[in-house]
Amino acid sequence: MMFNVLCLALMVCSSLAVPLSSTTVLPTTVSVQSTQSALDKLRHLVGQQVAVLWQSADTNKDGKFTASDMNVIFTDYDHDNNGVITKAEFIGRFTRNQPEMDTIAQGLFLTLDVNQDSTITQHDLDLFYQRMDTDHNKHVNQSEFEKYFTEVMTLLFVIQLQGNTTTTTTASK
Ligand SMILES: [Ca+2]
Numbered sequence: 001m002m003f004n005v006l007c008l009a010l011m012v013c014s015s016l017a018v019p020l021s022s023t024t025v026l027p028t029t030v031s032v033q034s035t036q037s038a039l040d041k042l043r044h045l046v047g048q049q050v051a052v053l054w055q056s057a058d059t060n061k062d063g064k065f066t067a068s069d070m071n072v073i074f075t076d077y078d079h080d081n082n083g084v085i086t087k088a089e090f091i092g093r094f095t096r097n098q099p100e101m102d103t104i105a106q107g108l109f110l111t112l113d114v115n116q117d118s119t120i121t122q123h124d125l126d127l128f129y130q131r132m133d134t135d136h137n138k139h140v141n142q143s144e145f146e147k148y149f150t151e152v153m154t155l156l157f158v159i160q161l162q163g164n165t166t167t168t169t170t171a172s173k
């Protein structure tokens with residue numbers, strides 16, 4: 001069920017490339033003020049996660065996201081070294097240090113599995129790279145990377161929040 005929602009949301013997001021406007025996604029029943037603070041919290045959370053992603057993605061710290069960075073990450077995630085990253089390998093590696101990110105990890109897996117055959121291969125990464133390269137100059141810089149993942153992560157966090165609606169509503173002040 002959750003998986004289907006994620007699939008659907010990601011497909012809609014990636015096919016339309018809709019800029020994620022939180023006002024249209026968040027529940028409309030909450031008051032303006034709590035929506036605002038929830039939005040600030042969401043932006044903060046997303047900003048933090050995107051910064052973490054960038055740090056780990058730019059493996060050689062040269063300020064660019066290149067094929068060589070992707071290869072380093074691919075090898076790291078391909079636990080059994082067979083050239084294919086399975087969903088279990090991806091989620092296991094991604095949640096190793098942050099187990100609470102399970103939903104996010106599932107969503108990221110769907111995002112990275114561009115051809116939707118349930119594994120991540122070099123081919124997916126090539127397609128993914130083209131998708132991030134919004135000015136089509138064959139290079140992905142930090143701003144392209146952050147812009148792309150800010151949209152993806154915002155969507156995933158909103159989905160995660162909606163999955164926990166009852167707990168977040170009672171917990172928010
Ligand atoms: Ca780099």
Ligand SMILES: [Ca+2]
Binds near residue numbers: 078080
């Ligand atoms: Ca593998």
Ligand SMILES: [Ca+2]
Binds near residue numbers: 112113120121124
């Ligand atoms: Ca794939």
